[in-house]
Amino acid sequence: MTSFSIQNFGCRVNQAEAFSWAEEFEFAGLRLEDDSTRADIIVVNTCTLTAQADRDVRKFIRKISLANPAAKLIIAGCSVDGGKIDGAKMPQAWMLFSNEEKGILGRRVLASVAGDAQPAFQPWRSRALLKIQTGCDLRCTFCLIPYVRGRSRSLGEKKILLQAERFARQGFQEIVLCGIHLSSYGHDLRPKSSLLELLQALTKLEEMPLLRLSSLDPRFLSDKLLEFITGSPKICPHFHLSLQHGSDRILGLMGRKSRVSEYSRILSRLRRNSPSAALGADIISGFPGESDEDFAKMYDFLENSPVNYLHVFAFSPRPGTPARTWPQVKDGIKHERSAKLRNLSEQKRLAFRLNFLGKDLDGVVVKKSDLGAEILTGNYIDVLVSSCPSRPGEAVKVKITRAEAKQTWGEMA
Numbered sequence: 001m002t003s004f005s006i007q008n009f010g011c012r013v014n015q016a017e018a019f020s021w022a023e024e025f026e027f028a029g030l031r032l033e034d035d036s037t038r039a040d041i042i043v044v045n046t047c048t049l050t051a052q053a054d055r056d057v058r059k060f061i062r063k064i065s066l067a068n069p070a071a072k073l074i075i076a077g078c079s080v081d082g083g084k085i086d087g088a089k090m091p092q093a094w095m096l097f098s099n100e101e102k103g104i105l106g107r108r109v110l111a112s113v114a115g116d117a118q119p120a121f122q123p124w125r126s127r128a129l130l131k132i133q134t135g136c137d138l139r140c141t142f143c144l145i146p147y148v149r150g151r152s153r154s155l156g157e158k159k160i161l162l163q164a165e166r167f168a169r170q171g172f173q174e175i176v177l178c179g180i181h182l183s184s185y186g187h188d189l190r191p192k193s194s195l196l197e198l199l200q201a202l203t204k205l206e207e208m209p210l211l212r213l214s215s216l217d218p219r220f221l222s223d224k225l226l227e228f229i230t231g232s233p234k235i236c237p238h239f240h241l242s243l244q245h246g247s248d249r250i251l252g253l254m255g256r257k258s259r260v261s262e263y264s265r266i267l268s269r270l271r272r273n274s275p276s277a278a279l280g281a282d283i284i285s286g287f288p289g290e291s292d293e294d295f296a297k298m299y300d301f302l303e304n305s306p307v308n309y310l311h312v313f314a315f316s317p318r319p320g321t322p323a324r325t326w327p328q329v330k331d332g333i334k335h336e337r338s339a340k341l342r343n344l345s346e347q348k349r350l351a352f353r354l355n356f357l358g359k360d361l362d363g364v365v366v367k368k369s370d371l372g373a374e375i376l377t378g379n380y381i382d383v384l385v386s387s388c389p390s391r392p393g394e395a396v397k398v399k400i401t402r403a404e405a406k407q408t409w410g411e412m413a
Contacts, residue, residue: 002113003031005031005039005123009057010047011216015076016131016178017102018045023267024106025149030113032122037067043105043115047139048144052318055086065092074170076102076224081148082319099134126366126392127376128167128209132160132198137187140244141255142255142281144318150204154185157198161205168207173364173395174236183220189232196225200396203234209341210378212236217256218243218266226266230273238380239270240311244284246298251324253289260301268311275308278305278352278380286315286334287339288326303344308352310345314338346405352405353381355406360399360413383410 004025006018021043026032033039042064047053057079065073069092079085080272087097097105131156136146167175179185183294186193202208211234218241229235243263245251250259270279282303301357302310314334317324365388373388377396384407385397390396397413 001029001033003033003039004041004043005033005036006043006045007060008045009053009060010045010049011077011180011221012129012176012178013131013134013180014045014047014128015125016176017077018043019124019129020104020131025110026122028110030110032124036064036071039068040069041072041074042068042108043074043109046075046077046085048078048082048084048148048318050313050318057084060092061092068239072099072113074105074278075312076105078145078148082144089220093357122394123170123172127174127176127212127364128170129153129176129178130160130163130167131178133182134258135184138181138185139255141253141322142284142315142318145322147320150179152184152188154187154189154193156189157186157193157201160198161201164202164208165205168205168209170395172209174210174212178214181217182214183217183405194225194226195220196222199228199232199235203232208234210234210236212238213240215240215242217241218263219256221266223269226269227273230270230277236378236380237274238280238378239274239277240280241266241282243281245287245294246283246301247290247294250287250294250298251292254287255283257286260297264301264305267306269345276356276379278309280309280311280380281307281340282311282313283338284313284315286329288315288323288328290315290329290337299340299344302341309349310341312338312341316324350403350405353400353408356381356400357403358399358401360397363396363398365390365394365396367392381408383408385410385412 002218005023008014008018022032036042042198046057047326054199056153072094073092074095075085075093077099080096081098135152139146155350164175183195183200185195202211213323216239244256246260248260267279270277314348363375366374366376372384373385377383383400385398399412399413400408400410402409
């Protein structure tokens with residue numbers, strides 16, 4: 001039987017696309033192979049958000065080309081659109097797909113390979129991922145994504161509801177809703193819709209699994225949407241915001257048209273409405289023009305905010321973006337500031353988890369190994385238990401017994 005493997009880089013949208021390809025391949029009779037060095041077909045879903053992402057993609061392609069030279073290598077996504085992958089200079093690539101062509105990737109591959117007559121379905125992930133939107137109409141001065149993903153495009157509500165119902169029938173206990181700019185969902189549809197309207201429709205469906213939202217743009221969080229996502233028992237208490245900075249001056253340079261005071265209002269409201277929710281944020285350090293004072297303002301804001309964890313990115317100048325041409329912060333300063341923010345994130349993450357010692361939480365078994373089982377709670381805590389009778393993907397209750405900087409332990413409740 002022909003086997004396949006998918007190596008994913010970057011955002012949740014890439015994960016959702018990979019989830020869809022894996023499902024398509026398996027239903028056609030291909031076998032999922034976890035070890036890409038043994039796979040007949042390898043799909044590389046790329047990311048070009050940062051220079052490090054570009055390096056990681058190239059490193060993997062070089063490595064797998066040596067380790068598994070007979071495999072059919074398929075490269076897709078942002079690195080193709082961004083010109084980082086050139087088929088003429090990469091003879092090991094069997095097929096290349098731009099972001100616009102990702103929708104036909106599965107059909108093109110299956111037209112060239114044979115599957116088994118009796119397909120077996122093994123989910124690529126223990127939680128279902130559903131891409132409901134792609135692209136972005138905004139032009140932040142640092143971001144390449146609108147240029148490689150295109151304008152904002154939303155999947156119609158009816159198609160989303162049908163897909164969600166199918167995931168429910170397959171037994172998934174959690175669906176992650178993904179989008180490049182999830183908060184703008186529906187603005188391009190005719191008639192117009194919104195993320196709020198979609199969530200209201202999804203949560204009305206019978207037997208609907210829990211819904212988890214990927215990154216949200218605070219500029220698009222209306223009071224009605226805030227009230228709904230914190231009040232619905234069908235939505236995981238986990239909200240990740242693309243804040244990017246904590247200085248009004250730098251936000252202005254970023255083209256964000258945001259105010260830190262509005263960030264504070266939104267975060268306070270999320271925490272007040274959902275005391276046990278995990279609150280996360282994307283943060284860029286070392287943006288061009290970021291002074292010591294700007295960084296100090298951001299650090300102070302984040303330290304005193306209800307945010308529990310940070311995804312920190314040292315600014316990476318991307319070709320074709322305005323910020324690339326501006327005077328840059330020295331690399332040493334960028335990395336020093338990033339380290340301070342990551343240390344703050346570790347402190348806040350541990351403090352958050354310690355709040356739940358001895359408490360029972362709902363979760364989903366993510367994976368099992370010789371060490372035990374990894375369970376992800378609704379409020380985004382990874383818990384390791386030594387013994388778990390449930391299979392990956394099943395809903396469970398777990399009691400947290402110990403929390404340290406890098407790990408949380410628990411037992412089945």
